[in-house]
Amino acid sequence: MPVATVASVKRLAVFSWLAVMASSPDAARAEDPGALWRIVDGQCVPHQWENGHPSPCVQLDLRPEAGYAVLKDRVGIAQYLVIPTTRLSGVESPELLAEGAPNYWAFAWQARGFVEERLQRKLGREQIALAVNSAFGRSQNQLHIHIDCIREDIRAILWRHMAEIGREWAPLAVSLNGHPYWARRILGPDLGDNNPFKLLAEGLPAAGRQMDRRTLVLTGATFDDDGEGFILLTDSADPGWAHRASGEELQDHRCAGIER
Numbered sequence: 001m002p003v004a005t006v007a008s009v010k011r012l013a014v015f016s017w018l019a020v021m022a023s024s025p026d027a028a029r030a031e032d033p034g035a036l037w038r039i040v041d042g043q044c045v046p047h048q049w050e051n052g053h054p055s056p057c058v059q060l061d062l063r064p065e066a067g068y069a070v071l072k073d074r075v076g077i078a079q080y081l082v083i084p085t086t087r088l089s090g091v092e093s094p095e096l097l098a099e100g101a102p103n104y105w106a107f108a109w110q111a112r113g114f115v116e117e118r119l120q121r122k123l124g125r126e127q128i129a130l131a132v133n134s135a136f137g138r139s140q141n142q143l144h145i146h147i148d149c150i151r152e153d154i155r156a157i158l159w160r161h162m163a164e165i166g167r168e169w170a171p172l173a174v175s176l177n178g179h180p181y182w183a184r185r186i187l188g189p190d191l192g193d194n195n196p197f198k199l200l201a202e203g204l205p206a207a208g209r210q211m212d213r214r215t216l217v218l219t220g221a222t223f224d225d226d227g228e229g230f231i232l233l234t235d236s237a238d239p240g241w242a243h244r245a246s247g248e249e250l251q252d253h254r255c256a257g258i259e260r
Helices: 006-023 035-051 104-110 113-119 150-161 196-203
Strands: 059-061 068-070 080-084 126-134 145-150 182-187 214-223 227-236
Touching: 006 214, 035 059, 035 068, 035 080, 059 227, 068 113, 080 104, 080 113, 104 145, 145 150, 145 227, 150 214, 182 196, 182 214, 196 227
Parallel strands: none
Antiparallel strands: 059 068, 068 080, 080 145, 126 145, 126 214, 182 227, 214 227
16 A cells, blocks of 8 residues: 655645535535625614614624624624624735724724623633634634633633743643644733734734734733733644634633633
């Protein structure tokens, strides 16, 4: 029997990944990658103008060049999405790195109250995670930031290694869900001008040249030496080995660790 080459193994991995994707519960949505955009642009915005309520969205900001919608995702008991009202494909969109670009992450952090309202309880900042999947790990071609509970096991790992996470990007000493994430801290109770897209592209130039492969995850934290802040995580897709870089994997759409 001939020995498989690295290239042939990679091709097999890609074919296997595509087969899994085609049979997954999200396959129907994956076949319609414009669904989110049509909901926001075709329903939420017109309904706001016509009726004064952006249904099915729960919130709509129509500021020119900085508008966004908040929509309850069909997956999970408390997962919401922040979606720009401008057509942006995803993490790779160059507009996200332009001077004066809106900080959609700051909008998403502010919108975490919808998760709390759904769960009917206040959450600690370290119990919330925001995530953007890579171009290889998403089903929709409209930028959207997932807002939901963080997985309890991931929160515990980050807490144990918090002292090792500095103000510059560095690889985590441990994997998260089996994947090699890099991490850095952001200081302050709110994001302010700290835009995770720009922090990634400017802090890791190699990542900035391949933003489509990148996933980003943000969770709140309280550092012993710096007070309130955030932990920002990133991972990179490797399509050849069927690694999609979906930071959403660190979220818990059941919010199983949250007492209700």
